[in-house]
Structures are given as structure tokens and as C-alpha cells.
Amino acid sequence: VMVWLRRCTHYLFIVVVAVNSTLLTINAGDYIFYTDWAWTSYTVFSISQTLMLIVGACYYLTFTGVPGTATYYALIMTVYTWIAKAAWFSLGYPYDFIVTPVWLPSAMLLDLVYWATKKNKHSLILFGGVLVGMSLPLFNTVNLITVADPLETAFKYPRPTLPPYMTPIEPQVGKFYNSPVALGAGASAVLGCTFAALGCKLNTWTYRWMA
Numbered sequence: 001v002m003v004w005l006r007r008c009t010h011y012l013f014i015v016v017v018a019v020n021s022t023l024l025t026i027n028a029g030d031y032i033f034y035t036d037w038a039w040t041s042y043t044v045f046s047i048s049q050t051l052m053l054i055v056g057a058c059y060y061l062t063f064t065g066v067p068g069t070a071t072y073y074a075l076i077m078t079v080y081t082w083i084a085k086a087a088w089f090s091l092g093y094p095y096d097f098i099v100t101p102v103w104l105p106s107a108m109l110l111d112l113v114y115w116a117t118k119k120n121k122h123s124l125i126l127f128g129g130v131l132v133g134m135s136l137p138l139f140n141t142v143n144l145i146t147v148a149d150p151l152e153t154a155f156k157y158p159r160p161t162l163p164p165y166m167t168p169i170e171p172q173v174g175k176f177y178n179s180p181v182a183l184g185a186g187a188s189a190v191l192g193c194t195f196a197a198l199g200c201k202l203n204t205w206t207y208r209w210m211a
Contacts, residue, residue: 009206010063017056018076023084039180046137046184051195053077053103054132057110058124058199063206067115074107102139106132125196133192137184 056077057070078101109131110124117123 006206009209013202013206014056014060014073014076017052017059018073018080020052042140043137043180043184043187046140046180047188047191049103049140050106050133050136050184050188050192053106053136054110054129054192055195055199055202057107057132058128058196059202061110061114061124062121062200062203065119067111067119070107070110070114071104074101074103077101077103102142103136105139106136109135121200125193125200129193129196130189132196133188133190134185137181137188140184141181 053074057073060073061067061070063069081101110128113128113131114120114124117127
């Protein structure tokens, strides 16, 4: 009974984390954000996607102990996202671009670190966290490049009124050295290690709770 309880808890965690990763990814493609807040949204969602990927991937990786499962986890995220986006698109939500599975190469780096360091958990946290944190915001530029022209989108889907918190403000030129990629990568590299450690710890806690 305890073995099955442990397995069910593990799969529940995987589903919860993967679904939340997908929800964050869907919001990263929000045409309103990308029309008015392109760079801000890009930075925020680069960080959020990095953290959601790494916590689930590390959890799955350390649970199975098999290099390659981080990439498999990223594939789960990809499929979930495609299904959800297809559903939203069929409901008439204005997506003019396809979100590419940019987290797959980052997950591959995580697997590579785990394999190259002979399944050393601390190396996975430190090196894997930094590599995923630095790489995903870079890969995520593909998504930003494929966004339809904001002006065209605005005319196509007019918004007569906006709530106060969504009212666009003038961009501050030069802020963060005008590089959202660097900002996202820098923040993600630091936070990535923390969330990699959390993913590994979730695995330990799962065993303890079910023991």
C-alpha cells in the first residue's frame, strides 16, 4: 500500500507542477501583455518559466535517478502547452504566433550536468541551476521574435477601454541597460539554483511523507 501511495503522490506532484508550468507559459503569450508591455512581460515570464521548469525537472530527475528525465519532463510541459493553446485558439483567443518549446534545450543541459557529474545532486543544483537560468531567457527570445506586429494586433483586436492597472506607460529607455535578456538571465541564474534545490528537496520530502 505504501509503495502505491508513494507513487501516486509522485505522479500528483508531476501533474501539478507541469500544469502550473503550462499556465505560466500560456500567460507568456498574452497578446495584451505583448502589445503594451513586451519587454517587461518577456523578462517576467522568462524568469517564471525557468523556475517552473527547473523545479519540476529536478524533482523528476532525482526521483528517477535517470539522466534524460528532465528532457522528458520538458516534453510533458510542451504537450500540455500545445493542448491548452489549441483549446484557447479554438475559442477565438487572438494568438498570431506559435510558442516554441524553448525549454527543451535547457532541460537537456540539466540532464547533461546530472550525467556528466555522475549524478551529483549538489552539482546539479549549482551548475544545472545556472545553466538553465542563463539559457532559457536566451531561447525565449524566439517567442518574442515570432510575435505579430503589436500595432496590427491592436487594430485587429481593439480594446476601447482598459482598466487603470493595464494602462500603458512610456517605456524608460536605458533602464536595466535596455537588455531584458540579460536581466532575465541574471535573475534566473540566481533563482534557478534555489529552485533546483527545492526540486531536489521535494523528492526527499515525498519519500519522508510516504515512509
